[in-house]
Amino acid sequence: MRPANPILAGLYPDPSICRVDGTYYLVNSTFEYLPGLPIHASDDLVTWRLVGHAIHDPGQFDFSAVPDSRGLFAPTIRHHDGKFYIACTLMDAGEVTGNFYVTATDIAGPWSSPVMLPDAPGIDPSLFFHEGRAWWIGCREVVPQGFEGETEVWMRELDLERGMLVGEESVIWTRTMARAVWAEAPHRYERDGWFYLVTAEGGTAFEHSVMVARSRSLTGPFLPCPRNPVLTHRHLGHGVDVQAVGHGDLVHGDGDDWWMAMLGIRPIDGHHILGRETHLAAVEWEEGWPVINPGLGRLDSPVEQPGRWASDGVPELSDFLSVRGFPTFAEQTDLALELRSTGESVSSGAVSAALLRRLTSTESTVAVTLELVDGQDATAGLLLRQSDSTQVRAAAVATSDGVRVSLASRDGVDTVVGSATLPSGPFTLSAVVADGEITVNVASGKGEPVTLGRVSLSALSTETAGGFVGMTFGPYVEGPVGARVRLTGWSHDDRR
Secondary structure (H helix, E strand, O other): OOOOOOOEOOOOOOOEEEEEOOEEEEEOOOEOEEOEEEEEEEOOOOOOEEEEEEEOOOOOOOOOOOOOOOEEEEEEEEEEOOEEEEEEEEEOOOOOOEEEEEEEOOOOOOOOOOEEOOOOOOEEEEEEEEOOEEEEEEEEEOOOOOOOOOEEEEEEEEEOOOOEEEEEEEEEEOOOOOOOOOOEEEEEEEEOOEEEEEEEEOOOOOOOEEEEEEEOOOOOOOEEOOOOOOEEOHHHOOOOOOEEEEEEEEEEOOOOOEEEEEEEEOOEOOEOOOOOEEEEEEEEEEOOEEEEOOOOOOOOOOOOOEOOOOOOOOOOHHHOEEEOOOOOOEEEOOOOEEEEOOOOOOOOOOOOEEOEEEOOOOEEEEEEEEEEOOOOOOEEEEEEEOOOOEEEEEEEEEEOOEEEEEEEEEEOOEEEEEEEEEOOOOEEEEEEEEOOEEEEEEEEOOOOOEEEEEEEHHHHOHHHHOOOOOOEEEEEEEOOOOOEEEEEEEEEEEEO
């Protein structure tokens, strides 16, 4: 069976892939979301299962000051001498910021404390192991800049025993195309006596692309592939179904099988809300160069499939993401998840009480059943989030008349879209994503839903919000510290 793209739908950008003992492993960026750096495994490249996260413990990093779309950037996963390595960049987290790696002997963890490399500048680090030695490869801006976005790729030996860079640094690459911006995401490979370098160019939007170069020497000079870019969709126009294709990583399968994982987006009318997703393409080698999806030269069109995570009842706490902190504000019981306010709002830029999932389709229905805890001055509801300043909230507060529910769309400033008053007791908030808009409904108990309002999908798009993430959704609570809400019901149904 051929993999159906995207293989990981929703907020799964910057994929890196490796293969160990017949199993493929993928890791992705998570930015301000925790747990960080999800790792998926597959035996056939078709069915993927989440096996853990490399950033899974509050002691590894403090994310409380991380702004929107900063945090964990562009990891690389590799395996060497019985141990897994993930190299990554932590951006704008305060005192502990920069490039690091973590290790584990078991892919499911636990993963080590981060090994920081203070003399490794830039972003998008990668690892290359050759003849018993380890090499750190990175991308940084050229100083001084000849033009905005001018970068270079450098490498230096990594001493694994001491956890530090040693020896001389080598600048091995700048760019393929004249004045190309953001030559980044470098990965190294060895095949048939050649050392290969794969990079991205053009920035991680419409002009994104994958470039390849090779050398007989470890440190170059590298010669670009005459067919560069070996993969891009920028020449297909703004109406193509998958865009911004780039950030590729090669992996060797059985025999002559090779594959490339990369990111792409699925826009609607020039806007995308799901974020950058993980795609996969077959690779063949011709004249010593990789050919991506031979005979097609682009990614396959996305395939609509039933949602992979749809359920009734209350999910496990571990099924959710939280922003800038681990969910110490939530507690699981047999019948509910109880959220307690941290004292911060979900638009404050601080650690707030929200449990979120990735939206994986622009044809989705999500619903939460909530109950405000008696005597608590809480505001609680359903959050649809692209960033702190770009979000939609269906918010409920207890009043003397029952429960007052309002729908607000935030683009820097809150705009109330609609409201309703319900009897006291449990209520269900639902969001139907379809036909380019989001319809938010509310129902009391088992009553019929009432529409609070509608918001255009473009209001929650990356094009509106900026940044590098995708839309997430789930229950939240605000108010005084400890104000509570109970999540007693949940459903999520979508098509990819």
